[in-house]
Amino acid sequence: MSSAVVILAAGLGSRMVSEMPKVLHRVAGEPMLAHVLATAAELEPEVTVVITGHGAEQVEALASALCAQAQFARQAEQLGTGHAVLQALPALEGVEGDVFILYGDTPFIRPDTLEKMRAARASGAGLVVLGFEAAEPAGYGRLVREGGELVAIVEERDADAAVRALTLCNSGVMCVEAGLLRSLLPRVGNENAKGEYYLTDLVALARGAGARAGVVVCGEAETLGVNSRADLAAAEAAFQAGRRREMMEAGVTLTAPETVFFARDTMIGADTVIGQNVVFGPGVTIENGAEIRPFCHLEGCHVSSGAQVGPYARLRPGAELGADVRVGNFVEIKEAQIDKGAKINHLSYVGDASVGEAANLGAGTITCNYDGVMKHRTRIGARAFIGSNGVLVAPVGIGDDAFVAAGSVITSDVAPGALALARGRQENKPGLGLRLRERLKAIKAGRAAAADKGKG
Template sequence: MSLNIVVMAAGKGTRMKSSLPKVLHKLAGRSLLQHVLGNTAALDADARIVITGHGAEQVETAVAGPGIRFVRQEPQLGTGHAIQQTIPALTAGGSTLILSGDTPLITTATTRALVDACDGRQLVLLTIEYADPSGYGRILRDGDSVRAIVEHKDASDEQRCIRECYTGIMAAPTEALKRWVGQLSNDNAQGEYYLTDIVAMAVAEGVPVVAVRTADETEVLGVNSPSQLAQLERRHQLAQAELLMTAGVRLADPARFDLRGALTCGRDVEIDVNCVFEGDVTLGDGVRVGAHCVIRNATIGANARIHEFTHIDGEAAGASVGEGALVGPFARLRPGAQLGAEVHIGNFVEVKNSTLAKGAKANHLAYLGDATVGERVNYGAGSITANYDGANKHRTTIGADVHVGSNCVLVAPITIGDGATVGGGSTITKNVEPGQLAVARGRQIVISGWSRPTKKK
């Protein structure tokens, strides 16, 4: 049986007070609309249609992908009018699932339940019971069948006592949906076409109207303001934290944890407060992450320690930290940083597009860019690889057991052979053979009897 998935994403979102279309505001690192599309990706849909309007080009560029089709709603004249625009794009027969682009946390399980209940023959509404249903449309029933949705402002005192409310999400038989939305009228104070009017049409035709209830308020909460977005972010982050802790991860404070991507953890992982994980991150067994770290697109090996205030950003190339390595505090790993086992990267050390073999150390105030560093290298404080000549990047190769003194400049392309030593304060521009000592600095001069200048009175 065919399935259409329609996502309404045409609204302006005036209360967001932003030039960015509402559905592109981010929750946990992804736009609201990306969440909706991602959470329904597992459904075997014949057509995926996104209705755009305000900021249409921006929205379409942001979420374009295989199998996604866009339909414009201009002007925006209500939810029923939005669905009217999709009629030519709907695959015939089967069911159509209708979602909102600003309700990002709807789950795959719930959407599948709606589609299964619809089965191309019933109109299915997603509902929820609220302790305080003020402002929501109430579900009027005859036993298990729904006979109407009444808006709060139109409800009687008795109807306002009903706690079951409509969430704005439904699944409908496609052919009936086409017929119903074609009959909608905008004869109301707002001059808009309301999709909820099809409930009365279905009842009049004898088409069954049923409800699927969700008990999870979070998955049906929409976003209309920055405050609501922030509240939903906290709900979502706490839910992610709970899943991690259930799997054995020890979070110092789940209220101060942010996951904006996918985090895979081994056993006995510990994460301190105010850490942010983005993209795809893997933490091996026994990894400890100190407070205030940001880790993006990286793999951290077993028993590694990421000290406080460390920033790891692998971007597309990724970054990796080997088993038992120590990184930070205040260290920065950039794309292409690959640290071997037991490597030490200390405070204010930056590593970019470089490989450090087992046991190499750069403990203080150093830069390693476009470098290959051998085992057990000791890289001194204040030393850098000068990898950029103003036009091109060049590589530095440092062999095993090399000692680089403090405040050195290694001007690439250059090779420092195994076991060589670079004296502190040297600027090295030529290769150094294995075992050699290289010193390149001005001779020290000491002047006796010299006096500092003094200010004139």
């Protein structure tokens, strides 16, 4: 039976004080909408509809890049959540199963929570609402239950003292049987103080139509929404605190946990050690037993077992480090395969390159990969040695067991086992250094005397 996800992402987010659509603001290195789309994908829906409005082109571009099947519906006027979902009905025409309604500014809803909602719907409920027990329920709509069934969602301003005493609150997330949604949504009215169409009215309409409404409860942190910069900071802090705890529980050592920042998809194996002030961007995988030393930045890369990185190293997208590789201080690697046991220990840039097993790149090695228009690759063979301050002008290849002398600028291939020297011949002029120094000192003294005379 087909299912669908509708993601509400049309809001202006005026409290963010930003020209950027709210759902594109980042948490854990990725736009909030990316988190929600990743969660939605876990449900394997046949239809995914993103409701856009403010900054629609930007939102749709991101969603299309992350979800090829995404469809879009525009909400030209912000007339409430019910009105937003109403825009998705044409895209839901052929759907017969569940329709999940999610929010682009609520990034932490877990896939297993949505699966619980799916199970509750399958057990006979026509509609299931996600609720949470709030530590401070003021401001939230309350979920009123009788005998385990949801009988009403009451906004706080409409609640009496007994309802306000309830702590079970509405997250806004729903799972609704598609046919029921299609029949009830056009009946949602706007007879309220704001003149808006509220999705919460579906509960009363469903019960009036003889359908049962249910509730699934999750932790409050999971329902955290973002409406301001302060909320964004709180969301980041909540994510990082949770991920640090998960990493340590999974066998990862964090020497200063509060200084390490993860992305949503960071994957780290057991017995890895992460030093202080390390930042992980999206797309990082680290195998068991590696070490990331302090003050490193990693994104879009893979680090194999036993490798050591840093301190003060940067791994950019496409960096692939083999087992037992050593990458040292102030080294930057991008779009490069570094094979087992290779060493790049100091002050080097290696981009668009392959480095063979057990090769050694000395301090200041640079692969010149860009000619101003196109990128070119450098190939460094197994056990090759690149002397300090070596410059390899791509496209170029250094053979297995080859040796490049320090200070060389290499512009053509070096055969396996060969020694390459490519630097100007040194000339020593006896006594010239001393005479030059004395001449320069005399010039400096003359300038100083002229300056003093001018002051007089």
